Amino acid sequence: xxxxxxxxxxxxxxxQPLLRPDGYLSEPGWARSQVWxxxxxxxxxxxxxxxxxxxxxxxxxxxxxxxxxxxxxYIGLQSVSFLDFSKPMEQTKTIxxxxxMGKLNMPENSSSGDCEFSNNQLHIKFTVKDGKRxxxxxxxxxxxxxxxxxxxxxxxxxMDTMVIATPWEGSKAFYYNQKINCxxxxxxxxxxxxxxxxxxxxxxxxxxWGRGVxxxxxxxxxxxxNGIVNGKPFGFNIGYGFGDTQAAxxxxxxxDGVGHKLADVTFYIPAGDYMKPWTFTSSxxxxxxxxxxxxxxxxxxxxKLIMTDQHQVFGRMSGRAVLDDGTVLDIQDLxxxxxxxxxxx
Numbered sequence: 001x002x003x004x005x006x007x008x009x010x011x012x013x014x015x016q017p018l019l020r021p022d023g024y025l026s027e028p029g030w031a032r033s034q035v036w037x038x039x040x041x042x043x044x045x046x047x048x049x050x051x052x053x054x055x056x057x058x059x060x061x062x063x064x065x066x067x068x069x070x071x072x073x074y075i076g077l078q079s080v081s082f083l084d085f086s087k088p089m090e091q092t093k094t095i096x097x098x099x100x101m102g103k104l105n106m107p108e109n110s111s112s113g114d115c116e117f118s119n120n121q122l123h124i125k126f127t128v129k130d131g132k133r134x135x136x137x138x139x140x141x142x143x144x145x146x147x148x149x150x151x152x153x154x155x156x157x158x159m160d161t162m163v164i165a166t167p168w169e170g171s172k173a174f175y176y177n178q179k180i181n182c183x184x185x186x187x188x189x190x191x192x193x194x195x196x197x198x199x200x201x202x203x204x205x206x207x208x209w210g211r212g213v214x215x216x217x218x219x220x221x222x223x224x225x226n227g228i229v230n231g232k233p234f235g236f237n238i239g240y241g242f243g244d245t246q247a248a249x250x251x252x253x254x255x256d257g258v259g260h261k262l263a264d265v266t267f268y269i270p271a272g273d274y275m276k277p278w279t280f281t282s283s284x285x286x287x288x289x290x291x292x293x294x295x296x297x298x299x300x301x302x303x304k305l306i307m308t309d310q311h312q313v314f315g316r317m318s319g320r321a322v323l324d325d326g327t328v329l330d331i332q333d334l335x336x337x338x339x340x341x342x343x344x345x
Contacts (some may be wrong), residue, residue, distance in 0.1 A: 005151045009261050010097065010247045017042065018165060023172045025147050027164055032259055038211050044172055045213045046167040048073040052106040054126055055133055055208040057190060058152055059226065059335055060183050060198045062086045064314070065150060065189055067124055067135055069104065069117050072345065075099040075306075078117045079295070080137050081313060082148060082191055085335065088295045090314075091143045095122050110178050110209040125258040131156050131170060133183065133207070142191065143145045152187035152198060154205040156180065156267035160259030166248045167245035173213045175242045180207040181235030181254045182226050201291040202228055202237070206330045217344045223280070225317060226338025227330050235338075238265040238280065238287065247274050251282070253321050253329075262286055268341060274298070278338060280319075289319035289331065291338060304345070 010029035020026050023044030023252040024034070042048055053070035078098035083090045095117075099192065107113030115126040125136045125286040133154040133259035162179040181206045185198040206225035220241030227234055235254040242250065251262035263284040270276035278291040293315035300309045317331040 003125075008241075009249070009263065010035070011261070012165070017187075018176055019043065019174075025167050025174050027245035028166055028244075029165040030250065030252075030261070031165075032110055033343070034111070034163055034175060036163070038176055040102065040108065040211075043213060044133075047101040049173075049213050050102075050211075051214055053103075053208070054106070054110075055076075055210075055223070056133075056154075056205055057337070058135070058154070058203070058205040060185070060196065060203045062188070064313055064335075065152070066092075067126075067137060069106070069115050069124055071104045072103065073098040073101055074099055075345075076104065076117075077192075078122060080122065080139055080142070080148060081123065082142075082189070083295060083297070085294050086316065088287075090295050090297050091140050092297070093122060093139050093148070094298075095119065099231065103139070104314070106211070108211075110180070110207065111300075123131065129297070135205075137156065146192050148189075148191045150184060150187065150189040152189070152205070154183035154185055154207075155200065156183050157257070159257035160250045160254060162237045162250055162259065164242070164248055166245055166247065168215045169244045171215065173215050173243070175212045176210070177212070177222065177242065177250070178207070178209040179208070179237045181224065181237060182233040182238050182257070183207070186232075187256070193290060194336075199341050204233070207234070214345075219340070219342040221338070221340055223336065223338035225334050227334045229255070229331065234321075234329065234331075236287070238338075240264070249289070251286070253323065255323055255329070257321070260286075274313050276338050278313075280317075280338075286322035287319075289317050291315050291317045291336075307340045307342075307344040310339065311341070312337055 012029040064083040079094040081092040135152040139148040184200040185203040189196040222239035253260040269277040280289040297312040
């Protein structure tokens with residue numbers, strides 16, 4: 001088991017191109033920052049198979065928002081979601097755009113370059129400058145003719161992130177991804193004639209930045225959350241199903257800006273009912289949690305060749321997390337999410 005855990009935690013520290021000249025990943029593994037240099041023109045696959053996305057999730061006291069700008073080759077998916085955990089309710093507005101294939105000019109790294117989508121229904125803009133990220137969004141008819149708007153700032157001081165580069169065995173398909181947790185959030189959201197405020201003292205945002213080439217049929221599991229534990233920012237990222245993870249998983253804890261790498265984490269989801277309590281356990285005993293769902297943000301589409309079945313479940317997590325030095329953190333009612341997604345696309 002110890003040998004297996006070392007293999008699955010291969011940390012890459014040397015800056016290098018993401019892909020070799022033959023189109024395969026240069027060095028599969030994980031890193032604390034974007035040491036791999038992604039260049040879209042280096043990819044030796046059809047533009048239809050390239051997938052690029054920026055996804056932000058911002059959680060506040062009793063509410064949350066999520067934003068996506070994506071180019072999935074033959075289709076683009078642009079969306080904004082609002083979640084009210086007190087009712088509970090969720091609403092999502094999604095715009096599908098045919099065959100973007102690079103026209104969105106998604107940035108080739110997460111630390112520079114703006115990302116924007118705009119049409120007569122929805123405007124989303126992500127900007128990065130001087131250690132801060134800004135999310136601006138306007139939607140005229142978000143829900144029942146009611147508009148949605150927001151202006152949110154996320155602080156990103158120097159800190160560890162979770163970066164992973166994994167292949168799909170036997171192909172040039174790959175998954176290159178960065179998760180940035182624990183970004184303090186401030187700003188305002190307006191929906192249904194109400195104002196919702198993010199407060200930097202206790203609210204946080206997460207970025208899921210992804211670039212890659214995927215195989216056709218995939219099921220993945222992902223969970224993430226942020227909060228304050230013992231007066232310091234705490235976050236976690238867990239997941240699997242993103243290619244061949246022999247070199248590294250993306251399971252990690254963040255505490256006061258430092259990443260603490262975990263081995264395997266397994267999701268135990270009640271069969272047939274996503275709203276029943278889940279459990280999570282890790283092979284190294286460092287992430288043992290119970291999860292009590294509040295909202296199942298479910299979406300299902302079956303168009304034969306294209307199919308998606310998604311369950312992004314928001315709820316409260318409690319249990320224990322263990323840092324690299326053996327420090328045990330007691331986690332109580334941390335608002336977060338965990339998901340199971342099956343896609344054919």
